[in-house]
Amino acid sequence: MSAQRAAGSLTDCREMKEKNPWHTPVTISITVIGVIAIVALVTVAVLQNKPVPQKYKYGIVLDAGSSHTALYIYKWPAEKDNNTGRVEQEHSCKVKGKGISSYAETPWQAGESLTECMEDAVKQVPTKRHFETPLYLGATAGMRLLHMENSVASDKVFQAVEKSLQKFPFSYQGARMLSGQEEGAFGWVTVNYLDDRLKQGLETTGALDLGGASTQISFVPKNYIISESPSNSVTFRLYGNDYNLYTHSFLCYGKDQVLRLALAHQTKSGPGEIADPCFHPGYSESKNYSVLYDSPCVSDRKPQGAPVTFHHKGEGNFQQCQEVVKNVFNFTSCKYSRCSFNGVFQPPLHGQFGAFSAYYYVMDFLNLTDTSVPLTTVKDKLAKHCATPWNQIIQQHPEIHVKYLAEYCFSGAYILTLLTEGYNFTSESYSSIKFIKKIKGSDAGWTLGYMLNLTNMIPAEAPDSPPLPHAGYVSIVTVIALLIFTLFIIFLCRFRPSSSKQPQIV
Numbered sequence: 001m002s003a004q005r006a007a008g009s010l011t012d013c014r015e016m017k018e019k020n021p022w023h024t025p026v027t028i029s030i031t032v033i034g035v036i037a038i039v040a041l042v043t044v045a046v047l048q049n050k051p052v053p054q055k056y057k058y059g060i061v062l063d064a065g066s067s068h069t070a071l072y073i074y075k076w077p078a079e080k081d082n083n084t085g086r087v088e089q090e091h092s093c094k095v096k097g098k099g100i101s102s103y104a105e106t107p108w109q110a111g112e113s114l115t116e117c118m119e120d121a122v123k124q125v126p127t128k129r130h131f132e133t134p135l136y137l138g139a140t141a142g143m144r145l146l147h148m149e150n151s152v153a154s155d156k157v158f159q160a161v162e163k164s165l166q167k168f169p170f171s172y173q174g175a176r177m178l179s180g181q182e183e184g185a186f187g188w189v190t191v192n193y194l195d196d197r198l199k200q201g202l203e204t205t206g207a208l209d210l211g212g213a214s215t216q217i218s219f220v221p222k223n224y225i226i227s228e229s230p231s232n233s234v235t236f237r238l239y240g241n242d243y244n245l246y247t248h249s250f251l252c253y254g255k256d257q258v259l260r261l262a263l264a265h266q267t268k269s270g271p272g273e274i275a276d277p278c279f280h281p282g283y284s285e286s287k288n289y290s291v292l293y294d295s296p297c298v299s300d301r302k303p304q305g306a307p308v309t310f311h312h313k314g315e316g317n318f319q320q321c322q323e324v325v326k327n328v329f330n331f332t333s334c335k336y337s338r339c340s341f342n343g344v345f346q347p348p349l350h351g352q353f354g355a356f357s358a359y360y361y362v363m364d365f366l367n368l369t370d371t372s373v374p375l376t377t378v379k380d381k382l383a384k385h386c387a388t389p390w391n392q393i394i395q396q397h398p399e400i401h402v403k404y405l406a407e408y409c410f411s412g413a414y415i416l417t418l419l420t421e422g423y424n425f426t427s428e429s430y431s432s433i434k435f436i437k438k439i440k441g442s443d444a445g446w447t448l449g450y451m452l453n454l455t456n457m458i459p460a461e462a463p464d465s466p467p468l469p470h471a472g473y474v475s476i477v478t479v480i481a482l483l484i485f486t487l488f489i490i491f492l493c494r495f496r497p498s499s500s501k502q503p504q505i506v
């Protein structure tokens with residue numbers, strides 16, 4: 001019986017082998033090796049593409065502006081140091097107190113003022129990256145004015161700042177004054193870098209920057225004739241594209257200095273009291289003449305025998321305010337084919353514009369950042385704001401610094417006049433302006449462009465990149481390997497059955 005059963009099972013096995021040609025040692029081995037190969041390939045692909053913890057490098061830039069100093073920390077992927085990694089803002093810190101130029105009498109305090117934000121930066125940047133993190137300080141219009149007024153004092157402020165910054169464990173790269181042209185051009189680089197316009201070779205966005213002491217306009221004009229005013233042109237080759245940038249910085253046309261210019265103009269009518277249409281009705285402050293004229297922007301306008309103080313009284317009349325603001329511009333002289341104001345060459349506006357810094361602070365407060373709203377409506381809203389009594393304004397915005405609050409009517413009128421009468425934006429082209437604070441999490445301003453330039457982070461030519469990204473390469477290799485293996489199995493299937501027709505029965 002058992003012999004019969006054994007003979008039966010032997011026959012079953014033979015039948016199985018005859019029916020199933022796969023059931024041979026060779027095919028089993030091939031299948032096992034194949035499966036192991038696939039598992040190995042997939043494992044390699046998965047391990048290769050597994051997200052590894054990203055390592056970053058850091059850079060620090062201090063923006064020493066006329067009204068305040070701000071510290072920015074940037075970071076970028078460490079393994080993409082060869083100009084291909086994206087730089088983004090990691091952190092920012094607003095230095096308490098005024099800008100470094102205000103410490104002309106006590107320079108050591110300028111250095112000391114930076115300590116808190118620098119200590120913050122020490123905590124923000126990983127310790128092992130400290131020594132290789134470049135640290136820059138760039139000073140703008142406040143220090144330009146101080147340098148004009150008293151170069152010894154401005155040198156002392158720089159020395160104090162340098163001494164203070166060198167105490168920190170970063171790679172200190174120097175504190176220097178930026179020219180107006182650099183400030184404008186680096187602001188333009190920042191905006192277009194953050195928008196990915198440079199890498200992709202897209203049409204660029206112009207940059208409008210309004211600070212406390214200067215204002216910058218930078219854009220790539222259409223059919224730009226550089227020779228008309230070479231000092232306004234900056235040429236760049238970035239990622240393989242050439243850019244002929246027009247840029248101009250108006251010193252004294254930042255909003256704090258323009259307010260001085262406007263007040264100085266109004267003191268002409270009588271020194272004891274200024275009835276100011278750019279301040280709210282009910283606003284009333286006694287101010288010091290020496291403070292008003294303590295700037296090279298207005299110092300030559302001080303009236304003879306002016307009293308120590310003057311009474312600054314608000315009238316709240318937007319139309320009259322516009323007239324006052326217009327007086328700070330000179331629209332009459334122009335030796336070029338066309339000018340913005342004060343005899344400065346400006347080619348026709350072209351493309352979209354990003355307006356940042358005080359442009360944004362002011363228009364955001366006034367709820368006027370929507371440029372699709374007609375200019376006439378914008379002016380109506382501003383007129384309403386200017387006419388609102390001062391006590392009502394204070395009650396409505398208890399959280400806002402009183403100095404800022406008092407000036408928003410004036411600043412709004414200045415911004416609209418600067419854009420339309422100064423730079424020649426029309427009712428139509430006004431909508432090409434976007435009031436911006438940040439782009440993809442990074443503040444708009446010159447600091448990022450400055451660091452990208454000093455660290456050579458934007459190459460002149462587009463970096464060579466492999467035709468496929470690494471993940472794509474691994475995936476394609478895996479798919480091809482699977483395909484070859486499948487074809488091999490199909491090949492075996494097709495040829496095995498014919499040999500099974502005459503099975504070699506063991």
Ligand SMILES: Nc1ccn([C@@H]2O[C@H](COP(=O)(O)OP(=O)(O)OP(=O)(O)O)[C@@H](O)[C@H]2O)c(=O)n1
Nearest residue numbers: 065066067068140141211212213214357358361
């Ligand atoms: N919430 C705020 C913050 C700032 N400001 C104003 O915005 C201007 C400062 O702009 P900013 O870009 O910080 O200028 P600075 O860098 O200080 O000046 P500059 O570039 O001219 O040196 C100042 O007039 C300040 O009064 C404002 O109106 N509202």
